[in-house]
Amino acid sequence: MRLAIRLVGALALWLALGTAFAQRVEGDRAGAQGAYQSEINVNGQGEAERNAGFARALSQVLGKLTGTKNAAGLPGVGQEMRHARDYVESYDYRQDEGRSPSGAPTFTTTLIVRFDQDQVDGMAATLGLPIWPEPRPKPVLWLAIDDGRGPRLVALAQTNAARAVLDRAVERGYRLGLPAGSAAEQAAVGAIWRGDTAAIARLSSRYAPPMQLIGKLYRAPEGGWTAEWTFVDSGKVLSSWEGTQPDARRAMATGADGAADALSKKYAKRSTAAGEPGRYTVQIDGIRSSEDYLRAVSYLQGLTVVRGVAPVRANADALVVELDLITGMPGLKRMLGTGEVLYADESELPTSSTVPVLHLR
Template sequence: MLLLASFAASAQRVEGTRAAAQGVYSAEVEVNTQGAGERDTAFARALAQVLGKLSGDRNAASQPGMAQELRQAERYVEGFDYRQDEGVSASGAPSFDTMLVVRFDQDKVDSLAAAMGLAVWPQPRPKPVLWLAIDDGSGPRLVGLSKAAAASSTLDRAKKRGYRLGLPNGSAAEQAVVGAIWRGDTAAVARASRRYSPPMQLIGKLYRNDGGWKADWIFVDNGRVLSRWSEEGTNARQVMATGADGAADALMKRYAKRSEAGPPGTYRVAFTGLDSADDYVRLSGYLQQLAVVRGITPLSATPQSVEFNLDLVSGLSGLARMVAGDDVLAASALGSPLDGMDTAVDGQPDDVGERAPAVYRLR
């Protein structure tokens, strides 16, 4: 099959062995240099990748307040290294890409996700079987394990979304499943997939369409169709990769769970231990850089304390998680930070300014 052969040839690449992203809490991004300035920007892109893998949500890094944390992504970094990949350009000349491989501190990233109320896709995660048939004009054929390079864009995209896809062995009996794939017979494909675990199938057919390519996808979980979608484009690899995206979206919607963060809204919070104007400035600056804080409204001040109404992304519990490891604020014995206010059914606090505030002490 011409398309399968061309995919296999172009997918070959020599990679260095110094470093590679492993698991949900690591990522790799391409950089032009190994300078500190570009590295800081790359850390932000890498953290965005990790948040996407952790949640399964490709838009996780775009949630309100998350941009602030991305700008200080270095504080979540556990370690990093560089890898140089050697390949061949379209002209046939050698090409070299420098990849920054970043490992993030799992506890810190988990705390960030919890504080921001990010839905987390629990681990271990399933490895659905990719039943993909491709017709480049010479008839549809199944992409089996021996032709994995032909499906590399789909397999690689799945890894970037935080899970893995498997392929059938591609035996003669499995090649006969192409007809079922082409007509969308999910029950027949599920029967052919019984020897593999888990009972999840990503079923796709890729074919030429109006001068480009089209892929029709079905994602099945234990016999239940979770999603159907189609994608078109001029680049076959890009169209194939959409299968992994659609499967990730379906899995996240079904299995990702939000942490027990509080509801967003405005909360009254008191801060003690302020001995000078410098302490007030330090406290204000610190609160403004917290991702969970969307706004600050001063309420009252005494020589050693101040009260604010804080507009919080994930309530008082989110604030408590966010400040826990920073050694700037401590829960005061005068009042638990989680005793601040009742919340209404719509998630908004009641009686702002009337109930006792949550209390923190500036260290």
């Protein structure tokens, strides 16, 4: 039974350096929404556009839960996205007004989707998706930007200058904080620029957790902007990467993506409750005709956890098949649910010499 109903203009740098005394977790504007809510720009409010928006929203939510940039590419997720509306708890629309470069008013329609947490969690468990657990760390962003006037630190008073990376982190399911901007922290720009991660880690010791996303952003010689990044966890470099983009904001966002990849790789764990992927031999009782055979096999082929069905042999009133599963038998049985077509009798526990049995209604 199918799992049930149920996100180069000029870079906005600072006007003046301010004073602050504590790290503030950023990203509130982009995502006061929870992990199970997403906002998607759509072209209209018709059913087809809405259903496509539901699918994109579900992909974003699963991206937050798993820490995976391309959640739609995880085993089974693409198929479930076709039924994204079944996971929707509620939705509404928001109209945002803006201005085109010519000054003419523009309007953007945003679809706000709230998914049923239990249903999404159930689907993730059934598919055996890796889950990045809560609470999640909030690394400190140490970013220096050189727009041609020399590198300067982006501190708390310059939040808007770092908006692209802060918002992207929220889209990936975590938040970044900014340093307060003390004189000592401002002087750390040189350490950032020469890649002295140990010096930044020492300076960042007043903040929690002991994680730093260290980056420098500058104009690329060939045009556009280049961002170089290093992610440090408890003094250890987890990952280093760089990206060049025509737009400074897009180059900046690569920092949040790389940090999310490093964090989820370390902390996201796949539940073993659904079993291990592989090939499993299963007996299906109640097969008394070709129609029964077609109904059972077609049903199995339509299940998200089933990659393939290969008949092995036919017995009296029974069919033995080999199932290629993206999870194990527990995941299959969870997806069968109450069993509108096939069901598993939990009282019939297979032994080492028998195969699991499913029953055709």
